[in-house]
Amino acid sequence: MTAVTDQDHTERPDRRGDTSCDDDRPERDDREHGHPGEDGRGAAGPSGEGGHDTAGGPLREGRTGPAGPARRTGTDASPWDDGLIARRMTGNGGEGPFAGAESRGPGPQAVPPLAYDTTLRLRLEALRELVGSSRTRLDNRTLAEAGRVLQEAAVRRRLSGQHTVVAIAGATGSGKSQLFNALAGVPISETGVRRPTTAAPIACSWSDGAASLIERLGIPPRLRRRPLQATVDADERLRGLVLVDLPDHDSAAVQHREQVDRVLALVDAVIWVVDPEKYADAMLHERYLRPMAAHAEVMFVVLNQIDRLPGEAAEQVLDDLRRLLDEDGIALGEYGEPGTTVLALSALTGDGVGDLRxxxxxxxxxxxxxxxxxxxxxDVAAARLWPVYATRRRAGLSEEAREEFSDRLADAVGATAAGEAAERAWLRNANRACGTPWLRLWRWCQDRGDPITGRQLLRGQPDEEITARQRVEQAVRTVADRASAGLPAPWAQAVREAAARGAQGLPEALDALAVRAGLPPGRPPRPGWWPVAVLVQASMTLLQFVGGLWLLGQIIGVVPPNLGVPVLLMVIGIVGGPLIEWSCRMAARGPARRYGQEAERRLREAAAGCGRARVLDPVAAELLRYLEVREQYGRVVGVGAGAGTVTGVGTGARIGGG
Structure with missing residues (x-):
């Protein structure tokens, strides 16, 4: 069975007067009902040779027509018959209709699969891990290209490593099909003035074992060919080449352009065929060449039809073509450097075709x-992922930002006010213990209606609570903005969401924390000198009572008159009591300040710990995940882990971009 093009539903007569499909109906009916054909078999056997396929090309040498040897069976089939060749059925020794089955020779030879080097394997593994760890942060559309690359790399690795699939692509009228035929040494792909001429990809394999590669391209058996045997024998180095002729990339038929895009994404290399009229076509450069600049080492750019250019015009056009390719960012393989090979040739006259071969x-x-x-x-997939994995700005949380966040929470919970209240409570307690009884009685009457301030913090008024909540929310927004500044958009959003989740219930937790950690229950602790001061103050009070009773006894006449001693005792008690109270107050300032500072520190640490557990740690975890994917991205790009650094991940992170 020979191939027919997709747009042909009626077989075109070949150059030797082949019959149409209408003449095929009786023989087809015979085959469908199990009647033997003219070759004596129930199904038509391999065809006679020497005819042309539907693309206008003669079949490979060695097959015979009416005057040639008898048709071969499966036992004497050529080693080329690996199931890739669709064969034409004949009857009575002449060319007949097209059968619907292939004639297969011996089974296809086993070929070793493709082996990637260590560097490429590590990059693919890093890309696979990168995609897996990013699915919760990035949408499927962003990861689609990377996923496609991983899938195609896995599929290609399982296929033959001894074959190279090269596509020939070009615009309408560029002569790519003519070049395809010239390389194969036989007219395989149809050429002509009708546009578009090539309606479906046609594959030509120089050796066995490429069936799975061609099936991957979606090319049916009827569109698979073999080159002229003399062409294969002329250069054994081409064994392993699979050449694919594509439809026109600028075809008016949408399905043709879709086939071009699909096959170009699967082949190992591509030969771009341009002509002197369309070599600068914007569609070619903007849609294909420029986006494929990273594939320069697996591209050929061929200026065809140089036979139409007079004198040195071909060299001038070739130089301009090189200039355009350089502007597209395509590295040119000149002077031994890796890159795109640029050639000038004429597929019609054969000039330069040998250089391409x-x-x-x-x-x-x-x-x-x-x-x-x-x-x-x-490389292309990594370049497209650059905006979501890397920026050139420094990002993360600094020590200053973390301290400022803790200070804001401490202010919102009232740590400073709590420390001052603790200091005043300590001083008040000292004054009560070391003050004179008369002063204590007066203060007791004054503070009788007031709540005890030394045992717990007073709960704020509603407007104060609202202000505290606003301070907490502002502190969370500020630290989230600072942590996400400089990050790629998806990771910045993840950091802000982590901070927002941690902020839920944070004001209430801080309020409960203020009650628990503000002041310990009971009275403040007393220094060692406190009992002595209390005892001395009691002695002063006792001296006042003794002096007073003595004077009272003298007035009554119970005690003999002697004003000096009782007056002296009363003066000592009256003056000594306030003096001792003042001395105790001076001595109590230091311990009271330390007590207040300790209460403030304890509340600040509690507020900072609550904020760290609820906000900073989740934010740091997101920054750490970003660091991990950033390092993974660096391995994909091939620059190792030097793409960024993070410090202080436990309580916040700083990421250095580059």
């Missing part, structure tokens, strides 16, 4: 095109 032979012998294509695909 020689370049293709070196390219195929290297067996490195599939891996270079996958590596370039990884």
């Amino acid at each position: 020689e370049a293709l032979a070196r390219f195929v012998v290297e067996r490195g095109a599939p891996a270079r294509r996958i590596s370039a695909d990884v």
Whole structure:
């Protein structure tokens, strides 16, 4: 069975007067009902040779027509018959209709699968881990290209590593099908003035074992060919080449352009065929060449139809083509440097075709095109992921930002006011213990209606509570903005969401914390000198009572008159009591200040710990995840873990971009 093009529903007569499909109906009916055909078998056997396929090309040499040897059976089939060749059925020794089955020779030879080098394997593994760890942060559309590259790399690795699939692409009228035929040494792909001429990809394999590769391209058996045997024998280095002729990339038929885009994403290399009229076409450069700049090492750019250019015009056009490719960012493989090979030739006259065949032979012998294509695909996928994984700004939480956040929470919970209240409570307690009884009685009457301030903090008024809540919310927004500044948008959003989740219930937790950690229950602790001061103050009071009773006894006449001693005792008690109280107050300032500072510190630490557990730790966890994917992204790009650094991850992070 020979191939027919997709747009042909009626078989075109070949150059030797082949019959149409209408003449095929009786024989088809015979086959459908199990009647033997003219070759004596229930189904038509392999066809006679020497005819042309539907693309206008003669079948490979060695097959015979009416005057040639008898048709071969499966036992004497050529080693080329690996199921890739669709064969034409004949009857009575002449060319007949097209059968619907392939004639297969011996089974396809086993070929080793493609092997990637260590660097590419590590990059693919890093990309796989990067995609897996990013699915909760990035949408599927962002990761779609990376996922496609991983899938195609895995599929290509399981297929033949001894074959190189090269597509020939070009615009309408560029002569790519003519070049395809020239390389194959036989007219396989149909050429002509009708546009578009090529309606579906046609594959030509120079050796066995490429069936799975061609099936991956979606090319049916009827569109698979073999080159002229003399062409294969002329250059053994081309064994392993699979050449694919694509439809026009600028075809008016949408399905043709879709096929071009689909196959270009799967082949190992591509030959771009341009002509002197369309080599600067904006569609070619903007839609294909510029986006494929990373694939320069697996591209050929061929200026065809140089036979139409007079004198030195071909060299001038070729130089301008090189200039345009350089502007597209495509590295040119000149002076031994890796890059795109640029050639000028004429597929019609054969001028320069040998140079292209020689370049293709070196390219195929290297067996490195599939891996270079996958590596370039990884480069492109990594470049597209750059905005969501890396920026050139420094990002993260500084020590200053964390301290400011803790201070804001401490202010919201009233740590400073709590420390001052603790200091006043300590002083008041000291005054009560060391003050004179008369002063204590007066203060007791004054403070009788007031609540005890030394045992617990007073709860704020509603407007104060609202202000405290607003301070907490402002503190969370500020630290989230500082932590997310400089991060790529998805990770910045994740940091802000983590902070927002932690802020839920934070004001209430701080209020409960203020009650628990503000002041310990009971009275403040007393220093060692406190009992002595209390005893001395009691002695002063006792002296006042003794002096007073003595004077009273003298007035009554119970005690003999002697004013000096009782007056002296009363003066000592009256003056000594306030003096001792003042001395105790001076001595109590230091311990009271330390007590207040300790209460403030304890409340600040409690507020900071609550804020760290609820906000800073989740934010730091997000920054750490970003660091991990950033380092993974660096391995994908091939720059190791030097893409960024993080410090202080436990309580916040600083990320250095570059």
